Amino acid sequence: GNWSFDCQSHYWITDNEVNWSRQWSDEEIEEGRKYDKMIKQSHFDRKNEKYAKSIEGNFVRKIINWFR
Secondary structure, eight states, X not given: OOTTSTTXXXXXXXXXXEEEOOOOOHHHHHHHHHHHHHHHHHHHHHXXXXXXXXXXXXXXXXXXXXXX
16 A cells, blocks of 8 residues: 555556555554564565575585585
8 A cells, every 4th residue: 555645545456457445544554564564574584594594504514515
């Protein structure tokens, strides 16, 4: 949604068509923002976890290869 704009519009675009939603209350907008923030944080947490594991794996492989 465009919650920061005066119109506070909320819609989906499906098959090149705009499907308008009803006007959200201030409480719904706040909950939507919290949900968006949580989903975004979850995405980056998973991405950072994968990166950390790959770095850790590379480090362990280098040590094993060094001992060989």
